[in-house]
Amino acid sequence: MAQINKIDGDARSVRALLGEKYGIDYYQREYHWRRQDVEAMLEDLETRFMANFTLGDSRQKVQQYSHYFLGPIVVSRKEGKHFLIDGQQRLTTVTLLLIYLNHLQRGREEMVRVDDLIYSERYGQKSFHLDVEERRDAMLALFEGRPLEIRVDTGSVANLLARYGDIEELFPEHLAAPATLPYFLDWLLDNVELVEITTYNDEDAYAIFETMNDRGLSLTPAEMLKAYLLSKLDNDEARARADALWRKKMAALAELEPDEDANFFKGSLRGQYAQSIRDRKAGASNQDFEHIGTAFHKWVRDHGGEKMKLRTASEFQSFLETGLPRTVSSYLTLRRAESEPRPELEHVFFNAVNGFTLQPALLLAPLRHDDDEPAVLEKLRLVAGYIDFYIFRRVINYRTLGYSAISYTMFNVIRDIRGKAVEDLAGILLAKAKELDEEAPLDGILELRLHQQNKNRIRSLLARLTAHVEAQAGFGRSVGEGFWDYVRRDVKDPFEVEHIMADKPERYVPAVYPDEYVFAEERNRLGALLLVPKSFNASYGALPYADKRAHYYSQNLLAKTLTDDCYSHNPRFLAYRERNGLAFEPIVNFDKKALAERQALYRDLAAEVWSMERFELPQPQPSDAAAA
Numbered sequence: 001m002a003q004i005n006k007i008d009g010d011a012r013s014v015r016a017l018l019g020e021k022y023g024i025d026y027y028q029r030e031y032h033w034r035r036q037d038v039e040a041m042l043e044d045l046e047t048r049f050m051a052n053f054t055l056g057d058s059r060q061k062v063q064q065y066s067h068y069f070l071g072p073i074v075v076s077r078k079e080g081k082h083f084l085i086d087g088q089q090r091l092t093t094v095t096l097l098l099i100y101l102n103h104l105q106r107g108r109e110e111m112v113r114v115d116d117l118i119y120s121e122r123y124g125q126k127s128f129h130l131d132v133e134e135r136r137d138a139m140l141a142l143f144e145g146r147p148l149e150i151r152v153d154t155g156s157v158a159n160l161l162a163r164y165g166d167i168e169e170l171f172p173e174h175l176a177a178p179a180t181l182p183y184f185l186d187w188l189l190d191n192v193e194l195v196e197i198t199t200y201n202d203e204d205a206y207a208i209f210e211t212m213n214d215r216g217l218s219l220t221p222a223e224m225l226k227a228y229l230l231s232k233l234d235n236d237e238a239r240a241r242a243d244a245l246w247r248k249k250m251a252a253l254a255e256l257e258p259d260e261d262a263n264f265f266k267g268s269l270r271g272q273y274a275q276s277i278r279d280r281k282a283g284a285s286n287q288d289f290e291h292i293g294t295a296f297h298k299w300v301r302d303h304g305g306e307k308m309k310l311r312t313a314s315e316f317q318s319f320l321e322t323g324l325p326r327t328v329s330s331y332l333t334l335r336r337a338e339s340e341p342r343p344e345l346e347h348v349f350f351n352a353v354n355g356f357t358l359q360p361a362l363l364l365a366p367l368r369h370d371d372d373e374p375a376v377l378e379k380l381r382l383v384a385g386y387i388d389f390y391i392f393r394r395v396i397n398y399r400t401l402g403y404s405a406i407s408y409t410m411f412n413v414i415r416d417i418r419g420k421a422v423e424d425l426a427g428i429l430l431a432k433a434k435e436l437d438e439e440a441p442l443d444g445i446l447e448l449r450l451h452q453q454n455k456n457r458i459r460s461l462l463a464r465l466t467a468h469v470e471a472q473a474g475f476g477r478s479v480g481e482g483f484w485d486y487v488r489r490d491v492k493d494p495f496e497v498e499h500i501m502a503d504k505p506e507r508y509v510p511a512v513y514p515d516e517y518v519f520a521e522e523r524n525r526l527g528a529l530l531l532v533p534k535s536f537n538a539s540y541g542a543l544p545y546a547d548k549r550a551h552y553y554s555q556n557l558l559a560k561t562l563t564d565d566c567y568s569h570n571p572r573f574l575a576y577r578e579r580n581g582l583a584f585e586p587i588v589n590f591d592k593k594a595l596a597e598r599q600a601l602y603r604d605l606a607a608e609v610w611s612m613e614r615f616e617l618p619q620p621q622p623s624d625a626a627a628a
Contacts, residue, residue, distance in 0.1 A: 012196045014070075014094060015189040018117040021129050022075070022084045022091070031135075031156045031163075033089050036263075036357045038166045040293070041093060043403050044068070046172050047290065049187050053282045055179060062186040070094075072195045087194065088130070093163065095130055099142050100167045101185060108178055112185035118143060135160060158489065166355065168453050172404035174280075222250065222261040225297035229320055234313040242320040249328040256335055265296045267360030268327050272367070272418065273307050277411040280404065289411055323369045330376050334363050337380070341480025344377060347384035347614075349480050353487060354391055354460055356401070358410050362387060365414045366425050378422050378617070385614040386413075386429040392610045393436050395457045397444035422617065430615040442610075445603045450497065450524040459497055462531045463487045465602060466558040468609045472580075473557055473573040486531050486556075498532040499523050500562075500590055502542045512591065527599030528590070530559045545590045562587050580608065 045068070052065035073087025084091065098114045105111045119128045119139075128139050138157045141148035142164055175184050219227070226246055233239045253260040269292045276287035288307070291299045304310040310319060337345040338352035338359070351359050366379045394401055413432065417425055450458045467482030475482070486495045501508065501523040505516045513519040522528065532555050540548040552559040553566065557573060560566040564586045567574065577584045583601050587594045 010196050010198075011069075011193045013190050014192050014194070015117065017073075017091070017194060017196065018095065018098075018129050020082055021120075021127070021131055022082045022088075024084050024088050024130065024132050031089065031092050031160050033093055033159070033163055035163070035166045035355045037089075038093060038163050039170055039357055039403050041090075042097075042167070042170055042172070043293075045188065045192070046175060046404055047278065047286065049175070049184055050280075050282050050284070052187070053180070053183055055282070057183065059183065059186060062183055062191070065187055065191055067191045067193055070192055070194045072197055074197045074199070076199050078200065084130075085199075090194070092130055092160070093167075095128075095139075096142070096160070096164045097167055097171075097188075099139075100164065100171065101181070102143075103145055104171075104176055105181055105185075108181075110178065110182045112182050112189070114185065114189070115143075117189070165456055169355075169400065169456075170402040172402055173400060174404070220262070221295065221297040222265060225265065225300055228297065228301050229316055232310070232313060232316040233320070238313075238317055242317065245321060245325055249325055252332060253328065256332070260335075262296075263360070264328065264331050266293055268331060268364050269296050269299065271361035271364035271414055272327070273303075274411070274414070275307055277408060280408055289407070326369055326371075327364065327367065330364060330367055330380070331360065333376070334360060334380055334384075341478060341484055343478050343480065345380055345384065346478065346480035346483075347388040348380065350460075350464070350483065351384055351387045351391065353484075354401075354457070356387055356391060357403075358407065359384070359387060362410060362414055362417075366417045366420045368419050375422055379425060382422070382425055382429055382615060383417065386433060389433050389610055389612075389614070390436060392461070392606070393440035393442075393444075395454065395461065396442070396448050396606075397440040398448075398454075399440065426615050426617050430612060433612050433615060437612075442603065442607060445526065445606055446599055448526045448599075449521065450526070450529060455497065458526065458529065459495075459531070460487055461526075461606075462497065462529060462558075463495070464609055465605050466531055466556050468605065469561075469573075469576075470557045472576045472608075473570065474576075475557065493533045493535050495531045496534050496537055498530045498537050498541060498559075500528045500530060500545060502544065504542065504544075507544060522592075522595065525595060525599055526602055527595050527597075531556065532559060549588075562590075 048066065048068040071087065071090055073091065074085040076083045076085050095118060098118055102114050102118065117129065121127070128136065130139075135157055138148055138160050142161070148161065174180060226243075230239050230242060230246075233242060250261050253264055257263070270289055274288035274292055277289040278284045278287050286294075288299070288303070300308065300310075308319070310316055334345070334348055336342075337348040339349075341349045348359070348363070363380050363383050366383065367376060371379070391401060394406075399405070416432075417428055420428065448458075463483045463486035464479070466486055467477070467479045470482055471477065471479045477485075488494065501519075503523070505513075505519045508519050509516055513522060530552075536551070536555065540551050549562060553563040557566075557570075560570075561573075561584050567584075567586060573584075576582075582604055583597065585597075587598070
C-alpha cells in the first residue's frame with residue numbers, strides 16, 4: 001500500500017459539505033449513475049426518514065431522528081481549493097435532488113432554504129458548488145426550470161438531465177406533501193452524513209481513490225453468498241463441481257455489467273422467495289423485500305432454511321447445481337431482451353426503456369426449476385405484458401411510477417404469480433388487468449396532456465402508437481424496432497415531441513380559445529402531439545398548421561395521416577384502417593373538433609396496442625399426422 005503523508009477524516013452533514021465549493025478532477029469528470037442507482041438512493045432515504053417521522057412532530061424533533069450514512073468522499077485540498085477525488089456521483093445526485101426539492105417547495109408557506117447549498121452568486125454570476133465547466137449550462141437550466149438543448153455527444157450532460165428526470169418521476173409523493181417536505185429537508189440536510197477523507201496533495205488523494213475502488217480488497221456480497229452456500233455441501237467433489245458451475249454463471253452475468261451478479265441475486269431472491277415487505281407508514285421496519293435489497297447474502301444465511309427450503313446438504317446441492325444455474329439462464333434471457341427488441345419478448349424491452357427497475361423480480365417470480373424453455377419464454381412474455389399494461393394505465397391516468405408508489409402493489413403481484421403454471425399465470429394476470437381497467441380506465445387517455453413530469457412517458461407512448469400503426473400497415477419493421485428508432489437519443493437527429501399547434505397564442509386567442517392558459521392546456525393534449533425529427537421541428541415547428549401540414553407527408557405514418565396524400569398512395573394503410581374501423585381522416589383545419597377527434601383516435605389505437613388479448617395463450621398447432 002502506498003505511503004500517505006497526512007489524511008483527515010470527518011463525518012460531515014450534507015449541509016456542511018455543500019456549503020463549500022468543489023472542483024472535480026480529471027479522472028472523476030463523467031457522471032454515470034443509472035436510474036436504478038437514483039431509485040435505490042431515494043428508496044433508502046425514504047425508508048430511513050419514515051422510520052423516524054410521525055405526523056405532528058415539531059420541526060425541532062428532527063434533530064433527534066437517527067442519522068444516515070450516505071458513504072465516503074475523498075477530497076484533495078490544494079491551492080486553496082477543494083477537489084473531489086471520489087464521491088462525485090453521490091454529491092452530484094444529492095445536488096440534483098436539492099434542485100428538484102427547491103422547485104417543489106416554491107410558493108409554499110413553510111420552506112427550507114437550499115439554494116445556497118446549490119450555488120452562490122458574485123457580481124451577477126452564478127457559481128455552482130459542484131463546479132464542472134461542461135455541466136454549468138445544464139445545471140443552470142435545471143435550477144431555473146427551463147429546457148436545455150444538448151448535443152448527442154454530451155454524454156455526461158445528457159445523463160445528468162436524465163437522472164434529474166428520474167428524480168422528478170420517482171420522488172415519493174408522501175414526502176412531497178406540504179406537511180412532510182420541510183421535515184424531510186431538515187433531516188436530509190443535517191442528519192444525512194458522509195465521511196470526508198481529506199488529503200493535501202494529488203499523489204495521496206489518488207492512492208486513497210485507488211485503494212477504495214480496488215475490488216480485490218474485499219469480498220462482494222455475491223462472493224460471501226457463494227462461500228456460505230458451498231460450506232453447506234458435505235463433500236469436496238460436490239463443492240468443486242458447484243464452484244465451477246458458479247464461476248461459469250457469474251462470468252456470464254459479468255459480461256452484461258460488472259455488478260450484474262448483485263442485480264441478479266436481488267431480483268431473483270425478491271421474485272422467488274421474499275414473503276414480506278415494509279408497510280408504507282411511519283415507523284415501519286424493513287422486511288424481506290428490503291433486506292434482500294440491502295444485504296441479500298445475509299438474508300439467505302438468516303432465512304434460507306425457512307423461506308428457501310435450504311436445510312440439508314442435498315437441498316443446497318440441488319440449489320447450486322440445478323436451481324441457481326437455470327435461474328441465471330432465465331435472467332440472462334430477460335436482460336438481453338431488455339437491451340434489444342425481440343418480437344417474442346418485446347414488452348420486456350419496452351419496460352426497460354421505460355425504466356421499470358422491478359421487472360426482473362416480477363419476471364422471475366413464476367419460474368420453476370423444472371420449466372422447459374418454451375414455458376420460461378411464455379411466462380416472461382405474459383408477465384412483461386402485464387407490466388407494460390400496468391405502466392400504460394398509470395401514465396394515462398396521471399399516476400406516478402415511483403418505487404414508493406408501486407412497490408407494495410408489485411410485491412403482491414409477485415406473491416400471487418410465484419411458481420404458477422403458464423395457464424394459471426395467464427388467468428391471474430388477465431384478472432389483474434381487468435381490475436386495473438376499473439381503477440385506471442382507458443378513457444383516462446382522453447384527458448391526457450403533456451407536462452414537465454410526464455414528457456418522457458408521452459414520448460414513449462407516441463413512439464408505441466406510431467410504431468404500431470406502421471407495423472399494421474406493413475412497413476416491414478417490428479413494433480419493437482420502430483419504437484426504438486423513435487425513442488433512442490444516441491443519433492444525430494433524434495425524434496422529439498412536436499406540437500401540431502405552434503406556441504403562438506396570438507393565432508388562437510381569443511378567436512379559438514378564451515385565454516393563453518386554456519390554449520396552452522389544449523396544445524399539450526395528446527391528440528395535438530406527434531413525433532418528428534429534431535431537425536424537422538426546428539424547420540417547421542413554429543409555422544401555422546396550414547403551412548406545415550403538407551410537410552408532414554415526409555414523416556412517419558402517424559404524421560402522414562394528417563395529409564390528403566396519405567389516403568391516395570397507401571393501400572396497405574387504407575386496408576388496415578378499414579379492417580379495424582379506425583377514424584383516420586385528413587385534417588385540413590386543426591381546430592377544437594379536429595383535436596377532440598384526434599385524441600379519440602389515439603385512444604382507439606391505444607386500445608389495440610394495450611389489448612388484453614396479450615394474456616391469451618397461443619393455440620396448439622395440429623401435428624402433421626393429425627392434419628393429414
